[in-house]
Amino acid sequence: MIERLGLHVLPHATSTELHWVLLVLGLPLLMGVLGALTRPVRSWPVILVCLLPLVALALLSRQVLDEGAQAWLIALGPLELHWRANALTLLLLLLTQLLTLTSAAYAPAYLSVEIGARVGQAWLWPLQGALASSLSLIWLAGDLLTLYIGLELMGLAAVGLMLLPGRVEALAAGMRYLLLALVGSLAFLLGVALLLGAWQRLDLAGLALAAEPGPLLWVAVALLSAGLLLKAAIFPLHAWLAPVHGAAWTPVSALHAALVVKGSFFIALQLILVLVPGASVAGWLLGAMGSAAVVWGGLLAWRAAKLKDVVAWSTVSQLGYLMLGLALMVGTSPSVSAAAWEGTWLQLAAHSLAKAGMFFATGNLVFSTRQSSVRGLAGVSRGMPLSLLSFGIASISLIGLPPSGGFTAKWLLLQAALEGGYWLWLTALAMGTLLGAAYVFRILRYSFVEGGELGEFRRVPWSMEILALMLALASLLLGLVAEWPLSLLRVAGGAP
Amino acid sequence: MPLFLEVLSALAMTVLAALTLLDRHMVRACAWFVFFALSVALTWWLSGFIWLALLELLLGAALTSLFLFHSLGMRRGEITPRGRLTRWRDPVPLTWRRGLLRLMPALLVMAMLGMALAAHPNESGTEPLRLGGLGLVGLGLWAFALHRHLLRRLLAFNVIGTGIFLMLMSLVRDTTPAAGHGLVITGLVIALLGTALGSLLIRRINGLEAFSAAAFHPPGRGAE
Numbered sequence: 001m002i003e004r005l006g007l008h009v010l011p012h013a014t015s016t017e018l019h020w021v022l023l024v025l026g027l028p029l030l031m032g033v034l035g036a037l038t039r040p041v042r043s044w045p046v047i048l049v050c051l052l053p054l055v056a057l058a059l060l061s062r063q064v065l066d067e068g069a070q071a072w073l074i075a076l077g078p079l080e081l082h083w084r085a086n087a088l089t090l091l092l093l094l095l096t097q098l099l100t101l102t103s104a105a106y107a108p109a110y111l112s113v114e115i116g117a118r119v120g121q122a123w124l125w126p127l128q129g130a131l132a133s134s135l136s137l138i139w140l141a142g143d144l145l146t147l148y149i150g151l152e153l154m155g156l157a158a159v160g161l162m163l164l165p166g167r168v169e170a171l172a173a174g175m176r177y178l179l180l181a182l183v184g185s186l187a188f189l190l191g192v193a194l195l196l197g198a199w200q201r202l203d204l205a206g207l208a209l210a211a212e213p214g215p216l217l218w219v220a221v222a223l224l225s226a227g228l229l230l231k232a233a234i235f236p237l238h239a240w241l242a243p244v245h246g247a248a249w250t251p252v253s254a255l256h257a258a259l260v261v262k263g264s265f266f267i268a269l270q271l272i273l274v275l276v277p278g279a280s281v282a283g284w285l286l287g288a289m290g291s292a293a294v295v296w297g298g299l300l301a302w303r304a305a306k307l308k309d310v311v312a313w314s315t316v317s318q319l320g321y322l323m324l325g326l327a328l329m330v331g332t333s334p335s336v337s338a339a340a341w342e343g344t345w346l347q348l349a350a351h352s353l354a355k356a357g358m359f360f361a362t363g364n365l366v367f368s369t370r371q372s373s374v375r376g377l378a379g380v381s382r383g384m385p386l387s388l389l390s391f392g393i394a395s396i397s398l399i400g401l402p403p404s405g406g407f408t409a410k411w412l413l414l415q416a417a418l419e420g421g422y423w424l425w426l427t428a429l430a431m432g433t434l435l436g437a438a439y440v441f442r443i444l445r446y447s448f449v450e451g452g453e454l455g456e457f458r459r460v461p462w463s464m465e466i467l468a469l470m471l472a473l474a475s476l477l478l479g480l481v482a483e484w485p486l487s488l489l490r491v492a493g494g495a496p
Numbered sequence: 497m498p499l500f501l502e503v504l505s506a507l508a509m510t511v512l513a514a515l516t517l518l519d520r521h522m523v524r525a526c527a528w529f530v531f532f533a534l535s536v537a538l539t540w541w542l543s544g545f546i547w548l549a550l551l552e553l554l555l556g557a558a559l560t561s562l563f564l565f566h567s568l569g570m571r572r573g574e575i576t577p578r579g580r581l582t583r584w585r586d587p588v589p590l591t592w593r594r595g596l597l598r599l600m601p602a603l604l605v606m607a608m609l610g611m612a613l614a615a616h617p618n619e620s621g622t623e624p625l626r627l628g629g630l631g632l633v634g635l636g637l638w639a640f641a642l643h644r645h646l647l648r649r650l651l652a653f654n655v656i657g658t659g660i661f662l663m664l665m666s667l668v669r670d671t672t673p674a675a676g677h678g679l680v681i682t683g684l685v686i687a688l689l690g691t692a693l694g695s696l697l698i699r700r701i702n703g704l705e706a707f708s709a710a711a712f713h714p715p716g717r718g719a720e
Contacts, residue, residue, distance in 0.1 A: 078674035145678050152686045159693065168704045175646060175697050182653050182690045183640070189683055190633075190660050194612055197667025202675050219612035 001273040001329070002208055004341060004489075006069045006086030010142050010205040013071035013082055020063055021072060021083065023056035024093060025136050028100065032129020035104070036122045041112060043105045043463045050101040053132075057097060061090050071142065082142035082203045087488040088345065092139040092266070095349055099258050099356055100132040102467050103251040106360060109461040110250055114367055120164050124249075127164075130157040131255065138263045144192045144202040147267055151188065155181040155231065158260045161252040162244055170247035177244050180230060184264075187227030194220040195275075208274045221275050221282075225268050232264035234319055235293030242304075242312040246372075250363030253308070257315045257359060258352040265319065269326050269344075280331030290323030291428030298435025302442060306372050310439055311355070311362050314398060317432060318351045321413065324425050328416045336420040342486050343412030349485065350405030350475050354397035357471030361391040364460045364468060374442070378449040383457035386465045388447055392440075393472035397479070399436040405478030499624070505539040506628030509662075513632055513655045517639035520586050522647055526564045529651055533557035536658055543625065545665060548680060555688045560654065567647055567695035569702070586645045595642060602637035606630065616667075625666040632659030646701075650694045657687045 002008050031049055040046050064070050069086035085093075104125075111121055134153035141147045159181060163174040196202060198220075199210040211217055230237040241261075245253045276282050297317030304310045325344030329337040364387040369376050380388055397404035410429060417425045478485075512532040519525040533556035540549035609630060636656030640649055661680045668676035 076678075079678045145675065145682070148679065149682055152682065156686070156689055156693070163697070168701065168708065171697055171701050171704065175694065175701065178690065178694055178697070179646075179649055179653070182687075182694075185686065186653070186656055186660060189657075189664075189679065190609075192679065193660060193664035193667060196664070196672065196675055196679070198616060200668070200671045215615040216612045219608050222608070 001277050001337075002205060004088070005204075005270060005273065006084050006088060007142060007205040007208065007274070009069045009071040009086075010082050010084055010203055011071075013073035013084070013142075015073045015075060017063065017070075018072055018074075020056060020060040021070075021085065021140065024053060024060050025133055025140070027053040027056055028097075028132035028136070029126070029129045031104075032126040032132075035125025035129070039122055039125075040108050043108055046104050046108060047101065050097075050104055053097050054101070057090070057093055060085065060093075064090060079145070080143075080203075081146050082205075083140045083146065084142040085140060087491060089139050091345065091349070091485055091488065093136055095352055096132055096135050096139070096259060099255065099352060100128060102356065102360075102471055103255045104128060106251045106254075106464055106467045109463045110363070113461060115249070120166055123160065124164060124252075127157050127160045128251075128255065131161065131260070135259055135263050138267060142204055144195070144204070144207075148185075148188065148192060151228075151231075151264070151267060152185055154260060154263050155185060158256060161256070162248050164249055164252065165247055167247065169243075173243045173247045176240060180240055184227040184231040187223045187230070191220045191222075191224035191227065194223070204270065204274050208277075211275050213276075213279075217275060221272065224271050228264045228268035228271075229289075232261045232268065232319065233316060234265070234323060235289055235296055235316060238293065238297070238316045238319075241316060242300075242309045245312040246306065246308050250359060250367075253312075253363070254356040254359035257312070258356040261315065261319060262322075262348055262352065265322055265348075269322075272326065272330060276330070278331050283327045283330035283332065286323055286330060287327030287422065287425050290320045290325075290327055291425060293317060293320030293323060294428045294432035295320075295435065298432055298439065301439040302435060304439075305374060307362050307366060307374050307377065307443070308372060310374065310443060311358055314358075314436070314439060315351075315355060317435065318347075318355070318398065320428070321347050321351075321410065321432065324417075324428065325413055327425065328413065328420065328422065332416075332420050336416045339412050339416035339419065342489060343409050343416060345489060346405060346412065346478070346482055346485065347409035350397050350409050350478050353471050353478065354394040354404075354406065354475035357390055357468050357475060358394040358398070360464065360468035360471060361387045361394065364464055365391070368457045368460050370458065374446050377443065377447040380447045380457075382450075384460070387460065387468060388444075390465070390468040390472040392444065393469070393476055395436075395440040397472075397475040399440060400433050403479040404476045405482060406475070408479045408482040501542060502624040505535065505542060506624045506631075508535045509539060509628055509658075510631045510635065513635055513658075516651055517635060517643075517648070517655060520590075522568055522586065522645075523565075523570065525648070525651060526561060526568065529564060529654070530557055530561045532655070532658075533561065536662075539625070539628075539662070543665070543669075545677075547677070548661075548665070548684075551681060551684055555684050556654075556658075560688055560691050563692045563695040564647065564650070567650075567698040569699060586643065586648060588644050590642070598641040599638055601641055602634050605637055606634040609633070623666050626663055629659045629662030629664075629666065632656070632662065635659075646694070646698050650691055650698075654687060654691060657683060 064085050071084040074081040107124060134150045137150035141150055159174055159178045162177055198216050199207060201207055233241040294317050297313050297320060301310045301313035304313055322344055325340045328340035365380055365384055366372055368384050397406035400406045400410040414429055512528060512535050516525055516528040516532050519528060537549045537552040540552055633656050636652045636659060639652035643649055661683060665676050
């Protein structure tokens with residue numbers, strides 16, 4: 001696992017050739033400040049400018065793919081920070097930058113037609129930039145201090161983005177989110193304190209070697225995971241998710257569901273695999289939480305009255321699959337964990353793309369019909385065919401039908417569960433698929449209702465429709481080209 | 497630092513934290529928080545962490561308290577509530593049953609932490625600073641679970657954070673102080689940012705609620 005996570009290169013870290021990685025980290029923030037100063041009103045300048053961090057990422061990728069996984073040591077006085085990049089890091093960085101780019105490209109039209117000229121608008125840009133930078137820091141981090149800094153910055157930027165609408169319900173939801181994020185980070189810090197006190201180190205590679213099983217390690221891991229899973233909205237700590245999304249702006253919701261909850265999940269996964277790789281009790285616990293999340297999230301999405309709530313609860317269900325993948329990696333045989341490893345990352349990428357596309361499509365539908373309830377969708381099949389199509393394509397991946405990325409991911413997880421003989425997790429996967437189909441077809445049924453008084457549809461700017469469609473198509477096509485990211489991951493597993 | 501001084505400072509911090517968290521008059525609670533932060537700064541100073549003492553003085557005692565008082569809508573020289581909806585008293589009554597019920601999660605976490613510290617490989621966990629930190633964490637957790645008032649929850653968050661910092665530094669004092677400093681300084685900055693954001697939010701939510709209440713019951717009813 002240490003090799004797969006790319007942590008084995010940390011002892012050979014250098015403090016040179018930092019330029020590309022610093023550019024990848026710093027450019028999004030810079031673009032954000034630029035956005036606040038210029039306040040773009042069209043999408044294409046945003047896209048052009050957002051290509052710059054992608055170029056930096058391409059150059060970093062060349063460095064990593066040519067010379068193998070890279071590690072850097074940043075010395076701040078007596079304090080040492082460890083960063084590393086392998087193929088997994090590159091894929092996560094690519095996902096982050098692509099989703100930030102689409103969200104930023106969606107924003108100008110959205111702000112001008114739906115929000116209008118409001119004071120808080122300009123804050124969207126720097127906060128999005130800070131979010132992308134802090135997420136990149138989380139993907140790159142190889143020690144607990146960097147992870148802590150990245151986690152906190154991400155949390156505060158996310159809270160700030162949630163507050164932008166400025167209405168009472170958004171502020172109340174944001175306040176609840178802030179308190180919960182703060183509590184989560186306190187639990188994280190307490191766990192880190194115990195680990196540092198016991199083994200005198202913060203770098204993950206060193207901790208993996210030094211940590212000895214015992215009450216201290218278990219309590220520390222329990223605190224760390226509790227804090228992180230609370231922030232990642234993993235069942236049973238998920239109740240805050242839907243109210244937060246209900247009040248937030250569409251591009252913010254998309255970024256949050258696609259990336260922010262994944263950031264916390266990624267840290268939890270990394271720490272569990274590093275600190276307690278063989279604890280089968282932890283595996284069963286994680287699997288039980290994941291299965292419950294899949295089923296309960298699906299049920300909530302099926303029963304939800306508001307369109308945005310359906311999408312938010314489906315996130316809870318989809319995060320359950322990630323937990324099942326993690327459960328199949330803890331204390332299982334190498335072949336099971338290899339399949340689960342690939343399935344988890346593919347599921348993460350497919351869900352991020354599909355969920356962001358789905359939030360865009362949902363935002364378009366809500367904007368066009370002026371109604372937030374599922375019932376208000378009547379007739380959109382005629383009035384808003386393109387957004388409904390995007391919604392449908394994104395849901396193919398969420399349900400897990402071929403040829404989508406979600407299907408391939410679930411197939412790999414299914415394979416892992418079958419091979420290890422985890423029948424309980426298999427049942428959860430099957431039920432999740434059925435429930436996914438149920439909540440998606442409920443929405444489609446309402447949208448094909450004809451007759452009666454059909455309301456006026458507001459016209460949605462084409463850039464908003466196109467971006468939703470592109471993200472949905474990307475999640476679908478990911479299933480067809482899945483071999484490309486998977487082969488990259490495999491190379492990263494073996495190469496030094 | 498001599499043992500009795502350490503015991504004394506740990507006791508002072510715990511008592512001041514209890515006063516901060518349990519005083520029902522919010523302005524007074526915030527004033528107690530200033531004294532609590534000062535006692536924490538003094539403890540850092542006595543333990544030899546000069547930088548942490550200065551930062552606690554600046555970030556904790558000065559800036560955090562400013563934001564807390566701001567969230568109450570206070571102006572200079574005022575000690576009585578102003579405006580209809582400024583709640584300077586916590587309206588939720590406190591009963592024994594509720595208090596004991598909410599004590600359970602805090603006790604659970606304390607027991608877990610105690611177990612972990614007892615299994616600590618390097619030394620015994622009887623250092624006063626560590627016990628003081630543990631006490632602050634327990635107290636803060638209890639208050640966080642007990643209170644509904646948002647400002648009191650922010651205060652509880654600050655107290656828990658301080659308890660964690662104290663425990664952390666007492667654990668790494670002799671081995672890796674640099675890493676400990678890094679974590680605590682990050683934590684202090686984040687706590688300040690979180691408190692600032694929370695205070696501004698509380699003020700804004702109160703303002704918006706007062707506004708919508710005024711819209712429902714227009715004040716010009718005396719003419720009827």
